Every structure is written in structure tokens, then in C-alpha cells.
Amino acid sequence: MAAGIRAPEPRVLVCLGALLARWGAAGLEAVVIGEVHENITLHCGNISGPRGLVTWYRNDSEPVFLLSSNSSLLPAEPRFSLANASSLHIEALSLLDEGNYTCREDLNETRWFQVWLQVASGPYEVEVTISSTGTLPNGTLYAAQGSQVDFSCSSSSWPSPMVEWWFRAPDSRSEPFGNNLTVSCFALLLMSTNLQGNYTCSAMNMLSGRHRKVTTELLVYWSPSLLLSEPMKTCFIGGNVTLTCQVSGAYPSAKILWLRNLTQPETVIQPNSHYLITQNGQSSTLTIHNCSQDLDEGYYVCRAENPVGVREVDIWLSVKEPLNVGGIVGTIVSLLLLGLAIISGLMLYYSPVFCWKVGNTFRGQDMDDVMVLVDSEEEDVEEEEDAAEVEEEEANEREEVPKEIHKHGHIHRVTALVNGNVDQMGNGLQALQDDSSEQQSDIVQEDDRPV
Numbered sequence: 001m002a003a004g005i006r007a008p009e010p011r012v013l014v015c016l017g018a019l020l021a022r023w024g025a026a027g028l029e030a031v032v033i034g035e036v037h038e039n040i041t042l043h044c045g046n047i048s049g050p051r052g053l054v055t056w057y058r059n060d061s062e063p064v065f066l067l068s069s070n071s072s073l074l075p076a077e078p079r080f081s082l083a084n085a086s087s088l089h090i091e092a093l094s095l096l097d098e099g100n101y102t103c104r105e106d107l108n109e110t111r112w113f114q115v116w117l118q119v120a121s122g123p124y125e126v127e128v129t130i131s132s133t134g135t136l137p138n139g140t141l142y143a144a145q146g147s148q149v150d151f152s153c154s155s156s157s158w159p160s161p162m163v164e165w166w167f168r169a170p171d172s173r174s175e176p177f178g179n180n181l182t183v184s185c186f187a188l189l190l191m192s193t194n195l196q197g198n199y200t201c202s203a204m205n206m207l208s209g210r211h212r213k214v215t216t217e218l219l220v221y222w223s224p225s226l227l228l229s230e231p232m233k234t235c236f237i238g239g240n241v242t243l244t245c246q247v248s249g250a251y252p253s254a255k256i257l258w259l260r261n262l263t264q265p266e267t268v269i270q271p272n273s274h275y276l277i278t279q280n281g282q283s284s285t286l287t288i289h290n291c292s293q294d295l296d297e298g299y300y301v302c303r304a305e306n307p308v309g310v311r312e313v314d315i316w317l318s319v320k321e322p323l324n325v326g327g328i329v330g331t332i333v334s335l336l337l338l339g340l341a342i343i344s345g346l347m348l349y350y351s352p353v354f355c356w357k358v359g360n361t362f363r364g365q366d367m368d369d370v371m372v373l374v375d376s377e378e379e380d381v382e383e384e385e386d387a388a389e390v391e392e393e394e395a396n397e398r399e400e401v402p403k404e405i406h407k408h409g410h411i412h413r414v415t416a417l418v419n420g421n422v423d424q425m426g427n428g429l430q431a432l433q434d435d436s437s438e439q440q441s442d443i444v445q446e447d448d449r450p451v
């Protein structure tokens with residue numbers, strides 16, 4: 001009859017206080033508490049020794065016959081039976097059995113005894129609902145850090161149970177969450193790591209004293225954050241480049257993926273001879289070998305995900321032609337020297353500060369010399385590869401100067417007056433070479449003066 005129901009020993013809780021209190025004019029009255037689905041025995045008084053003819057009634061609006069010790073009288077229901085010649089045994093209690101029972105004993109005299117049977121039910125089906133973020137494969141719930149989590153506990157019970165929530169953090173004792181909650185629901189507004197642990201709902205039937213608990217483990221997870229060092233990277237054609245993605249704060253650890261968003265959905269980069277992906281803890285690097293502009297330039301996405309969050313960052317990779325350092329230096333140097341030569345030429349031509357005494361030579365011829373000099377510089381400079389060679393080149397120029405002059409047949413003693421210092425200059429052209437920078441700065445100063 002009680003199949004499927006947990007079948008503990010019949011619980012008959014006789015409340016002695018109530019019994020004694022009602023031991024009065026109306027006779028012996030007891031309060032007996034039984035539980036649904038279980039069996040119970042109601043005693044006809046607390047009497048030892050031989051018993052007379054006992055008849056049991058149920059007192060509702062009017063007494064209803066249940067059972068008699070006269071075996072020729074059948075019990076009202078098969079559930080009722082006589083135990084120990086006087087007691088009423090009721091099988092498989094239901095809530096409808098709750099009420100007052102009377103037994104009549106006919107011996108030398110007739111005596112009445114009354115028993116108040118109370119029937120308790122449950123708590124059964126204690127159900128805990130936690131509005132967490134999700135459930136792990138092993139059934140454990142998890143909630144995201146900072147999220148709101150609603151807890152509720154329901155059960156079927158008569159009378160209504162007292163519900164208590166208990167919380168137990170790892171390595172600490174259980175503590176109650178509020179006392180005697182009438183409403184068995186509550187919410188935690190901002191989940192945090194110190195609220196991770198086991199939540200126990202305990203429902204207690206205050207009539208029967210029976211209680212049931214349901215414990216649910218709740219983990220608090222943190223979504224990942226990404227620390228990104230460089231939002232833009234450059235790779236030279238044929239070179240290698242490494243993109244780095246650092247995750248922090250993720251609990252549990254985040255899975256890190258590299259993707260390209262050339263299409264939607266984005267495609268996950270699989271490691272191969274072109275892409276090398278290494279992960280060290282919560283840091284992942286993507287190394288691209290042998291960069292090519294068509295294939296590799298564009299956005300790369302680093303995605304970190306764990307059960308409570310997904311974060312993505314974009315990294316722009318530009319692929320460029322390899323930088324020719326020698327060419328750049330050479331160009332700069334040639335421009336500098338060209339400028340220098342032009343300035344020198346202009347000074348020779350116009351400068352009011354420098355007084356060049358060039359003997360019988362025409363100025364135009366001197367300018368020709370300078371221009372030839374410049375031309376030869378340019379040719380040389382184009383072949384220059386680095387700054388070190390510039391030094392050599394300058395040395396060559398100095399050697400070339402007299403050579404050029406020889407070629408044109410003009411060997412001049414040049415006297416230069418630089419800021420009135422006549423002694424400074426010996427060979428004019430030599431002076432031009434050595435003090436070119438000084439002269440340039442002088443010119444700037446001179447330009448401010450009214451001419």
C-alpha cells in the first residue's frame with residue numbers, strides 16, 4: 001500500500017503534555033500524530049490488565065462505528081484492525097483520518113477514552129530552483145560574477161513547513177540565511193566569489209518534526225578580460241610576426257582562439273606551417289611565418305571564452321615591403337650634400353660676408369668648378385650604402401677638389417674673410433670644405449641683418 005514511499009518505522013508522537021492536560025472531566029484524552037501513508041495505533045486509554053468489550057467510534061458531527069472487539073462485528077474498513085485486544089490500528093493514514101476518535105470499554109462499568117489524531121504530511125518533493133547562469137555537465141550550477149541569482153525552495157507539506165536556507169562556503173561552517181523564512185525565496189543581487197559554496201534548503205514539518213534538505217552547489221565564475229598590448233602590428237613581406245593576446249581574470253580558465261574575420265562567421269586559424277600558435281597559461285601567441293600581403297594583411301581576432309563570457313579583440317596586421325635602410329640613408333645623405341653644395345655655390349655667388357679674392361679668374365668659371373664638384377658628388381652618393389661610407393666619400397671629395405681644379409687649369413690661392421677673421425683662411429676651397437657648417441649658420445645670422 002505504501003509502495004514507492006520511503007517506509008520508516010511508524011512515527012507515533014504522543015504528546016504527553018497534551019494528554020495530561022486533557023486528563024480531566026471528559027476522561028482520558030490523548031493527542032496522537034501520524035504521518036500520511038504510514039500505520040498508526042490508537043490506544044484505548046493507558047490501562048494495563050484485562051480489558052472488556054471495546055468499541056471504537058469516529059466523532060465527527062455524530063459518532064460513526066469503526067471497530068469492535070466483538071469479532072462477529074466487521075470493521076468499517078479493512079484498514080482498521082484491533083491490536084492487543086483494545087487498540088485501534090489504522091493502516092495507510094491519509095489526511096482525511098485526522099480527527100477525534102473515541103473508544104468505549106464495557107467492563108464492570110462503561111468508560112470512554114478519547115484520542116485526537118493529527119495527520120502530518122511531508123515535506124515531500126523539496127525542490128530548489130536557482131536561477132543561475134548555467135549548469136556544468138556534472139550538474140553543478142554556476143553563476144557569473146556580479147549577476148543576480150534568485151533562489152526558491154518549494155515542497156509539498158501539511159501543515160506548511162518551516163523553510164530555512166543554509167549556506168556553506170568552502171572550509172567554513174554552515175550558516176543560516178535568515179531565520180524562519182515564511183517566503184522561501186530570496187535573491188542575491190551581486191554574486192561574488194565569497195558566495196560560492198553549497199546552498200541548502202531545509203524544510204521542516206513542525207507537526208511531525210520531519211525535515212528534508214536539498215543541497216545545491218553553486219560556483220561563481222568570472223568572465224575573461226583581454227589585455228592587449230598592440231592593436232596594430234606590421235610584418236615585412238617574407239618575414240615573421242608574432243601577435244600576443246593576454247587573458248586575465250577568467251575563472252575557470254578561458255579557451256583562447258585566433259580567428260580571421262575574412263568571412264562571417266569568422267574562421268578559426270588552425271596551426272600549420274604558416275601559423276604557429278603557442279599558449280602559455282592565459283597568454284597566447286600567434287606567429288605568422290613568411291608574411292604575404294595578399295594572404296596575411298588584415299584583421300586578426302583573439303577570442304577568449306569561458307562558460308560565463310566571451311571577449312574579443314581585433315589586431316590589425318599590415319604587411320609591407322622590407323625597408324631598405326641603405327637606400328634611405330643614401331638618399332638622405334645625397335640630399336644633404338646637394339643642399340650643402342647649392343648653399344656653398346650661392347654663398348660663392350652672392351654672399352656679402354665672404355669676400356672671395358679669386359685673382360684673375362672669372363666668377364662664372366669658379367661656379368663651374370663648384371657645379372662639377374656637385375655633379376660628381378651626386379654620382380658617388382647614389383652608390384653609397386651607409387653612413388660609414390659617407391665619411392669616406394667626404395674624404396674623396398677633398399681629394400677630388402684639387403683634381404677638379406687641375407682639370408680646369410685654375411689653381412687659386414683664395415683668401416676668405418670670415419666675419420672679419422682673415423687669419424682663419426688659407427686655401428679658400430679648403431676653408432669652404434672645413435667650415436661649411438659654420439658658414440651656413442653665419443648666413444642665417446647674416447640674413448637678418450639689413451644688407
Ligand SMILES: *[C@@H]1O[C@H](CO)[C@@H](O)[C@H](O)[C@H]1NC(C)=O
Pocket residue numbers: 002007008009010037038039091092
Ligand atoms: C502497515 O501495516 C501493514 C499490515 O500490518 C504492513 O503490511 C505495512 O507494511 C505497514 N506499513 C507501514 C508503512 O509500516
Ligand SMILES: *[C@@H]1O[C@H](CO)[C@@H](O)[C@H](O)[C@H]1NC(C)=O
Pocket residue numbers: 014019046047
Ligand atoms: C501509562 O500509565 C503508566 C502508569 O499507569 C505511566 O507510567 C505511563 O507513562 C503511561 N503512559 C502514557 C503513554 O501515558
Ligand SMILES: *[C@@H]1O[C@H](CO)[C@@H](O)[C@H](O)[C@H]1NC(C)=O
Pocket residue numbers: 057058059063100102112
Ligand atoms: C464522541 O462520541 C461519543 C459517543 O457518542 C460522545 O460521548 C463524545 O462526547 C463525542 N466526543 C466529541 C468530542 O464529540
Ligand SMILES: *[C@@H]1O[C@H](CO)[C@@H](O)[C@H](O)[C@H]1NC(C)=O
Pocket residue numbers: 053070071072073
Ligand atoms: C457480539 O455481536 C453479536 C451480533 O451483534 C451479538 O449477538 C453478541 O451478543 C455480541 N457479543 C457480545 C459479547 O456483546
Ligand SMILES: *[C@@H]1O[C@H](CO)[C@@H](O)[C@H](O)[C@H]1NC(C)=O
Pocket residue numbers: 041083084087
Ligand atoms: C501490544 O502489547 C505489547 C505488550 O504490552 C506491546 O509490546 C505491543 O507493542 C502492543 N502492540 C501494539 C500494536 O500496541
Ligand SMILES: *[C@@H]1O[C@H](CO)[C@@H](O)[C@H](O)[C@H]1NC(C)=O
Pocket residue numbers: 098099100116
Ligand atoms: C478534537 O477535539 C478537540 C477537543 O477535545 C478539539 O479541540 C479539536 O478541534 C477536535 N479535532 C477535530 C479534528 O475535530
Ligand SMILES: *[C@@H]1O[C@H](CO)[C@@H](O)[C@H](O)[C@H]1NC(C)=O
Pocket residue numbers: 107108
Ligand atoms: C468487576 O466486578 C467483579 C464482580 O462483580 C469484581 O470481582 C471485579 O474486581 C470488578 N473489576 C473491576 C475492574 O472493577
Ligand SMILES: *[C@@H]1O[C@H](CO)[C@@H](O)[C@H](O)[C@H]1NC(C)=O
Pocket residue numbers: 136138139140217
Ligand atoms: C562539478 O565540476 C566542477 C568543475 O569541474 C567541480 O568544481 C564540482 O565540484 C563538481 N561537482 C560535483 C558534484 O562533482
Ligand SMILES: *[C@@H]1O[C@H](CO)[C@@H](O)[C@H](O)[C@H]1NC(C)=O
Pocket residue numbers: 168169170171197198215217
Ligand atoms: C558541497 O557539496 C558537495 C557534494 O554535495 C561536496 O562535494 C562539497 O565538498 C561541498 N562543498 C562545500 C563547500 O561544502
Ligand SMILES: *[C@@H]1O[C@H](CO)[C@@H](O)[C@H](O)[C@H]1NC(C)=O
Pocket residue numbers: 162179180
Ligand atoms: C523559528 O520559529 C520557531 C517558532 O516560531 C522557533 O521556535 C525557532 O527557534 C525559530 N527558528 C529559528 C532558526 O529562529
Ligand SMILES: *[C@@H]1O[C@H](CO)[C@@H](O)[C@H](O)[C@H]1NC(C)=O
Pocket residue numbers: 238239240289290
Ligand atoms: C621565420 O621563422 C622561421 C621558422 O622559425 C625561420 O626559419 C625564419 O628564419 C624566420 N624568418 C625571419 C625573417 O626571421
Ligand SMILES: *[C@@H]1O[C@H](CO)[C@@H](O)[C@H](O)[C@H]1NC(C)=O
Pocket residue numbers: 261262263264299314
Ligand atoms: C573585420 O573586423 C573589422 C574590425 O572589427 C571590421 O571593420 C571589418 O568589417 C570586419 N570584416 C568582415 C569581413 O567582417
